[in-house]
Amino acid sequence: MPPHLLLIDALNLIRRVHAAVRAPDEDSQVDGAVSATLSSLIRAIKETSPTHCLIVFDGNPPTWRHELFPDYKKGRKPMPDSLRKRLGDFNRAFQKMGVKTFRKSGLEADDVIAAIASKASKAEVRTTILSTDRIFLQLLASPHIKLRDHFQKLDYQGQNVQNLYGFGADKLTEFWAIAGVGDVPGVQGVGDKGATALILEHQTMSNVFLLAEDAKGAAGKVIKQKDQALLSLKLATLACDIEVGVRMKDLRSG
Template sequence: MISTLLIIDAMNLIRRIYAVQEKQHGQTDKALIATQTTSVNALKKMLQMHQPTHAICVFDSHAPSWRHHLYPDYKIGRKPIPEFLKNNLSNIQDRFFEIGIDSLVTEDDEADDLIATLANKMSQQKQRAIIVSTDKGFYQLLDTQILIYDYFQNIYSDPLRIKNKMQLTPSQLTDYWAMTGISSSGIKGVEGIGAKGALALLQEFNSLDNLLSHPNTTEIDKRILKVQQHQQDALLAKRLVTLQKNINLGFNLKDLRYIKTQ
């Protein structure tokens, strides 16, 4: 029997729901209660829809990660979680637990890396993982065993959809972002190499490594020369955008088994 692990990017889900409730009710208890209720109902719908054998909600610790230490400007412009919501997260986690889903959070790792590790372990075991998130950074993980589900648009992403959408394979995306950067995370990439330029270079050279090792001639494409001249920037950006897949989690898949409580 093939197991299916439903991995919920919890803060991605909750913050989107809270933004709607805060707009309607302001920073009030009513907004928090509505967020909590709506989030729980969303999980119930996904459990019914996906029928997972295992499930987990992964939360950010909101503490600086290894990426912040490596690159101080990481996520520098991103709006922090509202304190009003942050102080209520434990109540939301308790409600998730009541319907049979535990929460995972550590002080040492980002939620994205925890999610990547969980999904990768399922894929390696030829089991199925469904990541619930709107974060495009997870596209790099897609393979025959890993899907991404956007709850708000009711859209699944798989390798074929990303290939059609971005004209690149999931394995090429970290090289693409290494050149373009990711503005929402404060990652600059290579100055002067936009989306079209990065796409063209990867379609020609297939990978950043091939591009960087291309012979430097007098007739070289200026875009190639620019990436080579800013090699360290590109390699730093790639390290930042690449999700870690081998974090020591300290538990087994059986610990995440979903048992319906109601």
């Protein structure tokens, strides 16, 4: 059987499940979330049939993004303390199931997953990323990587990005650097519509920067906020080239 790698964004899965659990108190909610997350994991493995599997947790901050942009994630709703204190219970439950888990201090799960997926892709290993985080869409420029929304039972590949945005996955980081996404600020005064028009006409921000300094509209705003745009590009780009020390042979499932 050809190898198939399943990479799971741990906190994305856990927090989505936890938010859906109804319980009389916080501890009971976490208890229910542990059980429900394991059920979701079993279903995900059954639906994707991986030969190799890894669940990736965020490492302790600060990350390189915090160093570049101190306000990174400051606007994000914090994880409930009752859940944060018991993340170890989820980790142990996953391992008891026989599924490997991984975290590395100073690295977000997004970057770890991107690095592993990119390395696997270069070896032409079919890879599925289980997450609802659209930041992973940028990886779909590779025909070997698929993003799965476990809750909607939807799979995304490169053509889906083209259909959704009007351009390929390889242009997404440029688009987000202008329009902003999640914790990435983008260029003030330019939204999705303006960013899309710029990408379709100029392809890259570098080409926008070559325009006259007195350019009008969205292009002019990007030029005037060049430093912000370049910072946003760095923040939006997953760190695919980092070495995380994970070997495929250690991830065999079953």
